[in-house]
Amino acid sequence: MTDHEExxxxxxxxxxxxxxRIGAARPDRADAGALRELHLRHLLAVPFENLSIHLGQDIVLDEKALVDKVVAARRGGFCYELNTAFAALLRALGYRVGLLQARVIGPDGRAGIPYDHMALLVETADGERxxxxxxxxxxxxxxxxxxERGPQADPSGTFVIEEVPGADGDLDVLRDGKxxxxxxxxxxELADFAxxxxxxxxxxxxxxxxxVICSRLTEDGRVSIAGRKLYRTVAGERTEREFGSDEDLRAAYRELFGIVLDELPVVPVPDERTP
Structure with missing residues (x-):
């Protein structure tokens, strides 16, 4: 890994x-086992969320600002934010990390915009990628x-990284065949994702x-707030309920995600008269 390594x-x-913040011990060395533990701990502690977009808060692609958001403000974020912050942690622990751009594949099979998503290529002290x-x-x-080009078992499904014919070496990441x-x-470079x-x-x-979405992995499933609804998945069984009041919604953000909100995020209602 040489190009654009931070x-x-x-x-x-x-x-x-x-x-x-993520409940992890400092690893003795930058190996695959430690990376696996850090990755899982991050998912359990730091939510995937887009609250800043609906709270009128700017999103600045700056490493220090994003680490401060995750650590000091005890917030989460979406891909550019979370993976940038995690990359900073990994580098400080001795891993070599590159930022990879990806295009998300929609349900219709079409790819999104360039730089639609950020993922990380991590090299351990043993040279594993x-x-x-x-x-x-x-x-x-x-x-x-x-x-690895064969199936890779994970608690959330079976993943495959496969070559894309005629796509200049691009790779598709599949989960359970999708x-x-x-x-x-x-x-x-980080600036490329702006x-x-x-x-x-x-x-x-x-x-x-x-x-609005705020979601994180739990020890037995997943917990999410989408709009004004709470979704829980436990051992594959999903339940949902609607919040009865703003205070109930604020309490859920606080208790489930550690996020204290003075005001709730607001999604603008589209004007049907606008062409």
Whole structure:
């Protein structure tokens, strides 16, 4: 890994605070076992959420600002935010990390915009390469072996990374046979993702501007708030309920995600008269 690799920049105090945030111990060395543990702990502690978009808060693609958001503000974020912060932690712990751009594959089989998604190519001290992704919401619990082309079992399903014929070396990441995103192998710089982040926080075509989501992995399933509904999945069984009051909704954000909100996110209602 040579192109656009960032150097470790987190001070030691920030590393310790980040590890405390996700409930992980500092690993003795940057190996695959430690990466697997850090990846899972991150998913269990830090939610995938788009609250900033609906609270009128800016999203700045700056490593320090994003680490501060996750660690000091105890918030989450979406792919650009979460994977940038996680990459900073990994580099400080001795891993080599590259930022990979991907295009999310929709239910209709069509790929999204360039820089639609960010994932991480992580190289361990032993030279092993892994695809890490703590910013895709409901996805693999553990990193995927980047150079493996056979099925990879994960608690959330069976994943395959496969070559895309005639696509200049691009890779498709599949879960249970369904394409999730198309990945470029070439590492990029953080600034390259600015247009994708701007699109997702401003465009009416982006699913992030159309609704509020806050979701994280749990030990026995998943818990999510979407709009004014709570969704829980426990051992494969999903339940949902609607919040009766704003205070109930605020309490759920606080108790389930550790997010304290002075005001609730608001999704603009489209004007039907607008052509």
């Amino acid at each position: 150097t470790a920049g987190l001070p030691d105090t920030a590393v310790e605070q980040y590890l405390e 892994w695809l890490a992704d703590v910013g895709f919401g409901d996805h693999s619990h553990h990193p995927l072996a980047f150079d 394409p999730q995103y198309r990945l470029e192998r070439r590492p990029r 247009a994708g982040a701007w699109y997702h926080r401003t465009s009416p075509e982006s699913h992030f501007t159309r609704g």
